[in-house]
Amino acid sequence: MQFIIVGIGGQGILFASRVLGHVALSKGLHVNGSEVHGMSQRGGSVISHFKIGSYASPLVRAKEADILLAFEQGEGLRNFHFLKKGGTALVNTDRPEAFSDPDLVAFLRAREVRLYPVEGTRLLREKMGGRFLFLNALILGALAASGASGFEAVDLKKAVAELAPARFREENLKAFELGFEALPERS
Amino acid sequence: MNTRKVLLGNEAIARGLIESGCDVITAYPGTPSSEILPAAAAFADELGTKTVVEWGANEKVALEVALGATFAGKRACAVMKQVGLNVAMDPFMSAAHFQLEGGMIVIVSDDPGCHASQDDQDSRGLALFAKVPCFDPASAEEAKSMVASAFELSEKHKVMVMLRPAVRIDHCRQDVQLGEVRHASAPADFKTRPAGHKVVMPARIMPFLEAHNARFEAIRQEFETGFGQYNFEIPAKRPATLGVIAGGVSFSIVKDLLEALGRDDVAILKIGTPVPLPEKLAEDFLARHERVLVLEETFPVIENQLLDRTRVMGRWNGWVPKQGELVPEVVESVLLKALGEEPPSDPALERLAAARERLGLSVKKPVLCAGCGHRPSYFAIRKALPDSIIASDIGCYSLSIQQQAVDTIVCMGASITVASGLACAWRSEGAAPRRPIFATLGDSTFFHNGMTGLATAVYNRHPFVLAIMDNRITAMTGGQDHPGTGDKPRQNETGVAVGLEEAVRGCGVSYLKVLEPYEVEANLETIREAWAYAKEHQEPAVLVFRHPCVTMLKARPEKRPVTVVAEKCIGCRFCQDRFGCPGLAWDGENRKARIDERFCVDCGVCVSACPHGAIVRIGEVL
CATH class of the missing domain: 3.40.50.970 (Thiamin diphosphate (ThDP)-binding fold, Pyr/PP domains)
Structure with a gap:
């Protein structure tokens, strides 16, 4: 299982791979991934590669990713080329009309991508007083609902609870639930 | 265990x-x-x-x-x-x-x-x-x-x-x-x-x-x-059409790639000890393969140690790119080329490219954090003396290039010495600098390699203003301590904080003032005064812009929320091009600035960034 996780520095995308690694290790699986640290973290485009299984290299090759998690819509669209045929894309969206672009629709059809747009930013604004730092837990909730990761929702949720700092545990679990409930029908 | x-x-x-x-x-x-x-x-x-x-x-x-x-x-x-x-x-x-x-x-x-x-x-x-x-x-x-x-x-x-x-x-x-x-x-x-x-x-x-x-x-x-665990061969399962010598992550990438492509006709020699190269190991592999591709990052270190490169495909003969990272896509294209094969066509990718083009998607460059003290420091220097030359340094503040506030970056500590050189350029004509000269660097960079340059500048009477952007941490690398903070990595162990002002004065500096970067308007006069002093006395003047790194804040600072008054915003983009805060977004459709609630930290500093008074404190809107 190969993941590409993208967003903007500061959105907490590294938390997602930590959670996935935590679950994988508890099941005795090997993990390997690549993160961005340092200057690029300062509000710029960030990409995290994460692989579960016996891989030597930490990097996912284009057209090999099973799952794309996008914390920001633009970053998601920029990295769709990583998706393999039949892959799953979970995108935090603020401009859903972009998904009607005819060329994008043609690409998604040709690649047989399962696309799940999630309005995470709006949900956090409306349901959690605009605490956008919990977007990572929300995305993981949506991933759990999609079933695409092959991990049980209960395992993912438990890992979020275990890895979240104690003082933010409740909020993280709430955001996870919001994401879980938010998943639209398959498109 | x-x-x-x-x-x-x-x-x-x-x-x-x-x-x-x-x-x-x-x-x-x-x-x-x-x-x-x-x-x-x-x-x-x-x-x-x-x-x-x-x-x-x-x-x-x-x-x-x-x-x-x-x-x-x-x-x-x-x-x-x-x-x-x-x-x-x-x-x-x-x-x-x-x-x-x-x-x-x-x-x-x-x-x-x-x-x-x-x-x-x-x-x-x-x-x-x-x-x-x-x-x-x-x-x-x-x-x-x-x-x-x-x-x-x-x-x-x-x-x-x-x-x-x-x-x-x-x-x-x-x-x-x-x-x-x-x-x-x-x-x-x-x-x-x-x-x-x-x-x-x-x-x-x-x-x-x-x-x-x-x-x-x-x-x-x-x-x-003696190091077979690091240097070993993965033979092809049938007569090899190509040999690959690879080290570092390039080995891991090519190994995964061959598995994903289902290739069993390529042999790999992994080299984990490239210096000194085990020559016999490499030569034996070369002798058994008609053509050998060398994959390593970033220089041809293994390749150049091979005594006979006539059958080697590498950087010396253009098979492997001389710059850029050997990511899996690059390794794939190099490998296929070496095998004399074409990459499979993918018309869907062209549709994706067209969609990206239409949607205007581009890589987002890193920027200073919302609320960072560096942004208003550079903004104030440029505003006080628009003609200034700003020699900058290695640190988060190099990102101020997006504010058009960084003119040179060379290496750690070179802000000060380059400023000295600029001053010497005019001195060589017997003149005072015709433009204000500033050197800017962070607290950690100052202790790293700034003090020797400053002592040299004082000694030789170089007129410039040194602005030390003191955020009390080594920020760009993720927040490490340094002599100025006094904290140490191990628990229950504390060091002695070396005083920044004392170090500056110890280098012989006579003009030294400490400023709060958030007070942009108040700082303008001090910045001009410091340059006037440096020029008049023929010596470096030092300003310390002190504001703790926002990523390290333990307590939330006072909130000063602001808004953009749409009627007053004329869409000049000055705040975007010269201040450039992630919390202050650009609404391309309406051609106006707006607050982006996802990133704004309510520091209120951008009130000073608008020349038309369109950014105002909430509560002051009438």
Whole structure:
């Protein structure tokens, strides 16, 4: 299982791979991934590669990713080329009309991508007083609902609870639930 | 203990250091190496070792401290990024020639693709230059294991050894086997005899050189046969159409790629000890393959050590790109080309490219954080003296180039010395500088390599303003302590904070003022005054812009929420081009600035950024 996780520095995308690694290790699986640290973290485009299984290299090759998690819509669209045929894309969206672009629709059809747009930013604004730092837990909730990761929702949720700092545990679990409930029908 | 844990590559290396009983670990932070030292401190705390874990003011300091510890028989390690080795090159060269009492490793992290560096230099090349044996890990697990091997090799041959992880190893996250502390050094002792055995002097160095060359060849012999866990062949399952020699993460990438493509007609020779190259191993592989592709990052270090390159496809004959990272897509295209095959066509990708073009998607460049003190500091300098030349430095504030407030960046500390040179340019005409000259650097960079430049500027009476952007931390690399903070990496251990103002005054500076960067309007006059002083007295004037790094804040600062009054915003983009805060977004449709609630931290500083008074404090809107 190969993941590409993208967003903007500061959105907490590294938390997602930590959670996935935590679950994988508890099941005795090997993990390997690549993160961005340092200057690029300062509000710029960030990409995290994460692989579960016996891989030597930490990097996912284009057209090999099973799952794309996008914390920001633009970053998601920029990295769709990583998706393999039949892959799953979970995108935090603020401009859903972009998904009607005819060329994008043609690409998604040709690649047989399962696309799940999630309005995470709006949900956090409306349901959690605009605490956008919990977007990572929300995305993981949506991933759990999609079933695409092959991990049980209960395992993912438990890992979020275990890895979240104690003082933010409740909020993280709430955001996870919001994401879980938010998943639209398959498109 | 027999547990596996998911670790960052740098954490795995740190774990290797503690398990190997390394006694003294020093570093100066630099991406991608920065996490090694803090992780070593954390493991030392967890396992209850007495390991000394310290930041040096710069890489030269760090390496020399580590070297000194080996003189007393202890295991020591200095950690830095690739350009940090340039700073430490002087002691690195000297240390290479000593017969060391204790084991010594220098860990140098390279940055292929320049993710966070000013160049893509290959430290294996400098290992070869200094004749220092080098290990090049292909995974986090291997990096950890190589730490132990490097210490053993170091002690066996009494020689300094380099471990060269590249960024994809430093910043990979992988499950790694944890072990116990397995080594204890002898009690510290400095052997005074034979006299001068730790003295490099012209008259004594010739025998050192002879011994150094002999050791290097002995280690080459050992690499030929003795390190099969790092140097091995994965043969093709049928007669090979191509051989690949690969090291570092390039090996891991090509291995995964061949598996994914289902190729069983390509053989790989993995080289984990590229310096000195086990020549016979490589030549034997070359002899058995008609054509051999060499994949390594970033310089042709293995390739250039091959004595006969007539059948080698590499950088020397253009098969492998001379710059840029060898990411899987690049390796795939190089490999297919070497096999004489075309990549499969993918019309869907063209549709995706068309969609991206229409939707206007581009890579988002890193920016200073919302609420950062650097932004208003640079904004104020440019506003006070628009004609100023601003020589900047290495640190977060280099991102102020997006505010059009950075004119030069060379290397750590060069803001001050370049400002000196600019002043000298006008002095060489017998004139005062015709434009205001500013040097800007951070607190950590000042202690790293700023003080010598400042002392030189005071001594030679160079007129410029030095603005020290003091955020009380080494910020760009993730928040490490330095002499100015006084805090140390290990728990329950505190150092002494070296006063920044005292250091500045100690360099002989007479004009020194400390400013709060958020007070933009109030600072304008002081900035002009400082330049007038420097020019009149023919000496550097120093301003300290002091505001703690927003990523390190323990308590939330006072909230000063603002809004953009749409009727007053004329869409000039001044706030975007000269202030450029992620919290102050641009609404392209309406051609007006707006607050982006996702990123705004309510610092209220951008009120000063609008020349038309369109950004106002909430509560002041009428």
